[in-house]
Amino acid sequence: MRFNHATLFAAVAAAMPDRDAIVFRDRRLSYGDVAGRVNALANVLAEHGIGIDAERADLQPWETGQDLVALYLLNGNEYLEGMLGSAAARAASFNVNYRYVEAELAYLLDDAGAKAVIYHARFAPTLGAILDELRQRPVLLLQVADESGNELLPGALDYEAALAAASTAAPDTSPDPDDLYVVYTGGTTGMPKGVLWTQAEILLSSIAAFMPAGLFEVDTLDEAVELIEAGPARVVLPTPPLMHAAAQWVALAGILSGGSVVFPAVVDRLDAKAIWDVIDGEGVMLMNMVGNSFATPLMDEFDRGGRSGKTVQMMGTGGAILSAPVKQRILDALPHLAIADVAGSSETGSQLSNISMSTAPATSGVFAAAPGSCVVDDDHEQILEPGDPRSGWLGRWGAIPLGYLGDAEKTARTFPTIGDKRIAIPGDRARHLADGGIELLGRDSVTINSGGEKIYAEEVEEALIVHPGIADVVVVGRPSDRWGSEVVAVVAVADGHDPSDDELRADIEPRLARYKLPKDFVRVDKVLRSPAGKADYRWAKDIALTTPSPDTSHSENKELVP
Structure with a gap:
């Protein structure tokens, strides 16, 4: 079965309305609470004409027939509500890097043609400075109050007031598995690009591993919910900002599988103390982070004493190097858990994994391949067999994106067809080893020719x-x-x-x-x-x-x- 995020969430929430869905600071929102807020947001969007104009079947891979909603937010319940509320309205949310300066923000909102922006009040000055410069001013601004105390921008609505005034009934929409999930690349090596996935494919590509076994083989939504109800209610902590795709995937895995998504009290920076407080306070089972830059301060805080971590079953990492010595440091301190070093990209989803446990020395650099992962020759003409000594392009076929928003040429270049397979080749170099493992060499855009x-x-x-x-x-x-x-x-x-x-x-x-x-x-x-x-x-x-x-x-x- 193929799933739309909003439809699956609504079914899960109806089946277990009293279970904790999101915990953030002094808020403990049940599935019933979040479902009402998601519906209210969807109805606010719909009242402003934000939704869908064309079905997927009528569009080119680089086109969107859905209005786009910018999430210019720190981590918190509003981010997940923004993703699910947009999906329920049949719009599509996308991530905004909240560190962007005015010119970068203007580029992003113009590139997406954003119809709505949901943003924290602390970002109001930057957003307000560029609104009149945009090619198309968003029709809806929803401002989330925060400790900054910034006043509402002209024409903006207070987020909580707007939701309180809206109906909590399900909107009059029919979300489809082929509705879009949109994630913008980070832009650390070039201009950010909007990657267009269907919601069904991103679930298969990057979230399926965290969902109950057999979920995608059932025939009905009711059967899917029964599987979810029978599974464990995991407590999930996305440590990186949700503007990072991997953090979104962990959060979606939690809330679409009946788990609880928790956030530390401090979300505007990495605060190791606050993270450990929520790990031990809420009994976190699954969490993710980004390489040594997250792991080292977390372990420094652990070594100061008074921390347990006994509930953590898996730590996921990706996006930056988690070196073998730092992995070993974690496993020495917390020998009961597993570390999943996951490699992938916005264009491939979670593509490679390296699992480290205390029973064996920690390693880094060589990965097990997810279904569809492969290495393609330099000319994009053939898939290299395991054991081929040549390095090539890391690729993936199967559950992959449709293309890049508004860019037919880049879509064709990054998603070529080789033989009978359409393959995503975003630019990483790799070698397919004889034992089936993949050695990840690095991104071509930061390759040095010396x-x-x-x-x-x-x-x-x-x-x-x-x-x-x-x-x-x-x-x-x-x-x-x-x-x-x-x-x-x-x-x-x-x-x-x-x-x-x-x-x-x-x-x-x-x-x-x-x-x-x-x-x-x-x-x-x-x-x-x-x-x-x-x-x-x-x-x-x-x-x-x-x-x-x-x-x-x-x-x-x-x-x-x-």
């Missing part, structure tokens, strides 16, 4: 991050007269450490070919990452470009030839 050799930034980052003197690192290329481009590591040094460049090179030399070793190390107080923990390669490149290249003609670097 002396005629391709060097994958993530590969160098993973080799460096295991050094105890490095707290965080991003690797980029910098123009070089000698090499064309040279490898530069932008590093934040760990407290109490001061490793020299030579020490760092010596440490990674056994793990990397010499031509991959950084020619320079640029030290910064903190590596800039998005709130979702993803590296900002544009920032790192600017840092590298403004730091003079070392004179390599009289140093040992002269030996670092390909």
